[in-house]
Amino acid sequence: MLAFMLFTASVGLLVLLIIRRFFPSSSSSSSSLSNSLAPAPAPAGNNRSALAARSGSGLEPDARPIQRLLILYGTQTGTAERFARELDDIVRKKFATSPMKLDVETVDMEQYESRAKAGELANEPFVVVACATYGDGDPTDTAMGTHNYLVKDLPDSLESGHEHEALKGVTFAVFGLGNTQYEHFNAAAKALDKGLDALGAKRLCGMGLGDDDNDIEEDFRKWHESTLMPALVDAGFAGGVDQSKPSSEAAEATLAVPRSLDIAKEDKEANLSTIVASAASFYGTASHRVDATKVVARRELYTYGAGDANARSCVHVELDASALSTANSGSSTPLYETGDHVGVFAVNDDKVVNAYLKRFQLSANSVVRLLRPADAPNALEGPHCTAPVTIQTYLSRFCDLLSFPKKGVLMTLAACCKVDAERVMLLRLSSPEGKGDYKAEIVNKQRSLLQVVTELAPSANVSPGVLLGMLPKLQPRFYSISSASSRHPKHVHITCAVVSHDTPGGRWHDGVASTFLANVNVGDRVLAFIRTSTFRLPSSAATPLLCVGPGTGVAPFRAFVQARVDADERKREELDSPRAASGAAKSMAKMSLYFGCRRLSAEHMYEGELRDAAAGGILRLEVVSSRDGATAPHRYVQDLLARPEDAAAARKALLKDGGHLYVCGDAKHMAADVHRTLVGVLSSGDDGLRDAAEAETWLASASKSGRYQRDVW
The missing domain is CATH 1.20.990.10 (NADPH-cytochrome p450 Reductase; Chain A, domain 3)
Known part of the structure; x- marks a missing residue:
């Protein structure tokens, strides 16, 4: 395919005439230092002089009426933020000739939370939200506060019958970022769209549903070009004038003229604390405290097949938590709760x-x-x-x-190419017409x-x-903390599978964060923070637990086991008598843990301490391997759950004894397979629910009440 593209590019003379119209050969440098850092400047300028001429101080004050647009974004990996900022640029260009003065503000939903709670949103005439869904159908960390306020807290605070008046004057549109491989596709965006409508806001256009499993870039382009922009014009935004060129390719080509950060030379690098303080938006310090924490322990949990395509490795890392504090905590006191996450800022x-x-x-x-x-x-x-x-x-x-x-980025690179065939090829890859080539190549x-x-x-x-x-x-990587705060109040444990594989493009890929953690040494400092989770043990130790955690999904359940063992020991100490006589074990409901891996002989993490807990009567441990045996069929944790005796025990624990259900690990396959199995388990047997529909309803209710929790990725 690549050879065909190069051949096509070499004969695309007509295309080149168009390209040269948008990419002049003039060159300029972003700063005087650029030439000292690289041998030659970019081949195209940044058109700043033209912009300066339009906004020069010699112009009369702009007396036009103001047209306001608020763009909010909730992002986890940075894509929603990028879409929001691109939309900001697009709106400014498309309505540049408007009879009204544009006032476009693009804000992170985290930063907007206090303003939303102060009622500012009700005064916004037009609002567009780019909202990503994360984890188990949840809003992103940064969007959580504003999302929950608009979807739940604000409606609950209003008098019955007046909900539709709260945002009566607001016109809104929502673009969701999700992945159809996950069960709750774009759930957060759908909930926000529904919530804004329920508060009386007027829907500007249909919601956009971006699918990262396909081509989310193209989903966004189609939505803003074919749905959002025409709707803004029809709604009279900025006077309803849109005199931009209808061709998206021409508009994007204009945006692709290389833009540059300015670079100033300095004498001395700042220390780490100053660097962190200067990068507040990068580290997200508005919602959590980022600090340099010391590595106090590191060991291999398993490693085999070095240099082999099937090589696997996993490391256990312990961080000193004394420098860390939980989200939104004003205290520097070390604190985390069992079930929380730790965010790690890795180094390339x-x-x-x-x-x-x-x-x-x-x-x-x-x-x-x-x-x-x-x-x-x-x-x-x-x-x-x-x-x-x-x-x-x-x-x-x-x-x-x-x-x-x-x-x-490809369009910007195209503007930097000296060879026309390369330039044409990159423009092809970045164009709507070349979406298939972009995905393939x-x-x-x-x-x-x-x-x-x-x-x-x-x-x-x-x-x-x-x-x-x-x-x-570079985004932070999150890990379920694999230690209980009751046992390790000053240390945070991380269980990390090392990512290393060959890519389809022929590049050997070492995961950024996992490779970083695999290579840290005791005494090294790691930038990290605690993220509060809702993945919590029930308040009563008498509540039965059914936990499913294959692979590194066992991490939070190791913490749960530690917490249950510690609670049992405290109970026995209070009674000051041997367990058999005190009955402490009887008051401690049993925890069932289903663990799976490829090869039990190599990958059974924390086996010793888990079996000790099982021997002590705290834990019922069930394990399965999917790759042991050359001819044996692959078996997974859901296969264990479906066994008649296990299914009966699950129904008793969940339907009769009020037990809690936890799943941790892969969201695309494992969690979905386990959910389907649970539906079958709960709707079978004389003691089960009537049918699959009732089982789905039960699981949905349990999820809402906190009895069915999933920590998935």
């Missing part, structure tokens, strides 16, 4: 960073301060940190270097930006400011 592997430094001819030790130009489009990435740092530090700590580049092959430049566009001459303005932020 030196091999990857050095490859970027070499390809783009950057000086690793050059100390710079990155600044955002006043006229920069919202879609420009960064700067993720504004303190003086070396180029090596910025690439290592702040930039996502391994994810595949989005279409806007970029997404499916998991090509990183470095791979694209090396393999598809070797003539691309990208200046440092343009490069750093293209690289998205």
Whole structure:
């Protein structure tokens, strides 16, 4: 396919005439330092002079009426934020000739929470929300507060019958970001869309449903071009004037003229605390405290097949929690609860960073301060940190270097290409017409930006400011804490499977965070924070627990076991008598844990302590392997649950004894398979529910009440 694309590009003379119209050959540099960091500037300018001419101080004050638009976003991986900022740029361009003065504000839902609770949303004439769904159908961490307020808290606070008056003057639209491979596809966006409608806001247009399992970029483009923008015009937004070119390709080509971060040279790199403080938006310090915590222990849980395609490894890492505090806590007192998560800001592997430094001819030790130009489009990435740092530090700590580049990045790279055939090919990959090629050559092959430049566009001459303005932020990785706060109040335990595999594009991929944690040493410092979770043990130790956690999904259940053992010991101490006489074990309901892995001989994590808990009467442990035996059929945790004796025990625990059900691990396959099995288990037997529909209803009710909890990814 790639050969055919190159052939097509070489003969696309007519296309080249169009391309040259949008990408003039003039060159400019983002700053005076750019030439000292790279041998040549980008081949296209950034059109700042034209913008400056339009906004010069010599113009008369703008007396036009103001047209307000609020764009909110709730993001977990950065995509919703990027879409929101791109939409900001698109609206400004499309309505640039409007008789009204545009006032477009793009805000993180986390930052908007206090304003929403103060009633500001009711005064917004037009609101567009880009809302991602995360985990088990939940809003993202940053969107949680505003989402819950609008969907639940605000309606509950209003008098009955007056709910439809709260946002009566607001016109809104919602674009959801989800994945159809997950059970609760775009659940958070759907709930928000329904909630805003229930509060009396007027729906501007149909909700957009982006599917990351297919082509979420194309979903967003189609929605904003074919649905949102026409609806804004029809609603009279900014006077209803839209004189932009109808061709999305022409509009996007204009946006693709390389934009650059400004680079100022500095003498000395800031210390780590200053760097963190200068990167508040990157680290999200509005909702949690990020600190450098010391690694106090690290060990291999298992490793085998080194150098083999089937190699597997898992590490146990312990962090000193004394520097960490829970979300929204004003106290520096060490605190986390059993079931919480720890977020880790990893550092890119030196091999990857050095490859970027070499390809783009950057000086690793050059100390710079990155600044955002006043006229920069919202879609420009960064700067993720504004303190003086070396180029090596910025690439290592702040930039996502391994994810595949989005279409806007390909268009920017196209403008930097010296070879016309490469330029045409990149524009093809970034165009609506080339979405199939984009998926085949970029997404499916998991090509990183470095791979694209090396393999598809070797003539691309990208200046440092343009490069750093293209690289998205490196997101934190979250891990279920595998220790109980009752036993390890000052330490946080992490159970991390090391990701390492060959990509379809021929690149060996080492997971950023897992490789980082696999290589830390005792005494190293890691930037981390505690994220409060709803994955909690019931308040009563007499409540039965049914837990399903294959692989590293066992992590929170190891913590649960520790908590149950500690509670039992406290009970026995209170009674001051042997267990058999005290009956303490009888008051402690049994916890059933279903654990699965590929090979029990190699991957049965924490086997000793789990079997000790089982021997002590606290735990019923059931294990299964899916790969042991050359000819044996693959068996999984759901197969154990479906066994007649296990199914009967599950029905008794859940339907009769008020037990709680927990699932942790893979959301795409395992959690969905377990859910289907549970429906069958609960609707079978003389002691079961009538049918599958009633079982689904029971599970939905249990989920709402907190008796059915899932920590899935």
